[in-house]
Amino acid sequence: MERRSLGEGSKGQRCYDWTWFDVTLSGRQPADGFAxxxxxxxxxxxxIGNNKAASMRISCA
Known part of the structure; x- marks a missing residue:
């Protein structure tokens, strides 16, 4: 996990924790040279409540 700042927002510094996982999608193969x-x-x-909010995105790289 890596903590990065996205700069100043209206309420001060916006910091996020980022992490990256390799995943296998059932029935879907990435193109050659991609994953x-x-x-x-x-x-x-x-x-939110007692839990930290997380957003997730799937990308090909």
Whole structure:
């Protein structure tokens, strides 16, 4: 996991924790030279209930 700042926002510094996983998608093969990954971003200050909020994106790289 790596913590990165996205710069100043209206409420101050916006920091997120990022991590990247290789994933296998059932029945879907990536094109030659590509792979499937899961990129997860978690806000370091956004709390929903007692849990930290996370957003997930699937990308090909």
């Amino acid at each position: 499937h990954h899961l990129l997860v971003r978690r806000s370091t200050d956004s709390i």
